[in-house]
Amino acid sequence: MGLDDLITEARSAETRDLDLRSTEELVELMNQQDAAVPAAVASSAADIAAVIDTVVDRLQAGGRLVYVGAGSSGRLAAVDASECESTFSATPGQVVALLAGADAPSSLEQEAAEDDAEAGRRDVHSLGVGATDAVIAVSASGRTPYVLGAIEAASAAGAATACIVSAPGSELGRRVEREIAVVVGPELLAGSTRLKAGTAQKLVLNMISTIAMIRLGKTFDNLMVDVNATNEKLRARIQRIVMTATGAPRERVDEALAAADGSAKVAIVTLLAGVGVHTARSRLAAANGNIRQALEQ
DSSP: OOGGGOGGGOBOGGGOOGGGSOHHHHHHHHHHHHHTHHHHHHTTHHHHHHHHHHHHHHHHTTOOEEEEEOHHHHHHHHHHHHHHHHHHOOOTTSEEEEETTTTOSSHHHHHHGGGOHHHHHHHHHHHTOOTTOEEEEEOSSSOOHHHHHHHHHHHHTTOEEEEEESSTTOHHHHHSSEEEEOOOOSBSSTTOTTTHHHHHHHHHHHHHHHHHHHHTTOOBTTBOTTOOOOSHHHHHHHHHHHHHHHOOOHHHHHHHHHHTTTOHHHHHHHHHHTOOHHHHHHHHHHTTTOHHHHHTO
């Protein structure tokens, strides 16, 4: 399928004459266009869930979640990967992103790097991708050479492979084990896939990383109990999380957190189970970090 045939490059009949419309009309039009994205994501719910289960299996086995992308798609994936360490205390390198032209000095040169399929293969080899890893390619068109080269190398290395695309019947979709096709139709600006396609990618990436971490025991109820407290805002958040989870007064929570070296998980188990810090740590270790399971011991 040629570039001209892709739905991601098509012109929308609903968004013609943009330059003749008022600012308020354009705001309303963009909002209407964006409102259709969640429904497109919902139609792929089963595929998204299957990919997440695969990711969890690989992470539990000691593998990594590796995103691959170029341009806006790659940058969105890189943001998602970078936030896992601070939000969920993911092990450094457990969730990573390979971005075409990552070392390029300008965004234009970074965009040009997406045409280099060999660079995609090389980056996967350099990362040492193997059978315990899950590699998810992100490409609106499903035909980006860098991404195709990376997926080819990942498949050859035995990694689990999946993709997030916005074009049906894509070459990338045919090369992976699991395809998440979120078809959002033509963009407000023809071919500007940082818009609806990018929004869809962001929603799916949010689901993959967040739900995978939930399955790995990185949450308790709807609380982020594995936050890495690297600043004052996050330290205050951890304090509130422990207070909410345990119902304990601030003074007791502060004492528990101090004894737990700032670990919300350890403090919660200490307070709810009425045990010492060492016992709480042992229970969490035996439960692979899952608070509910630690409390049942």
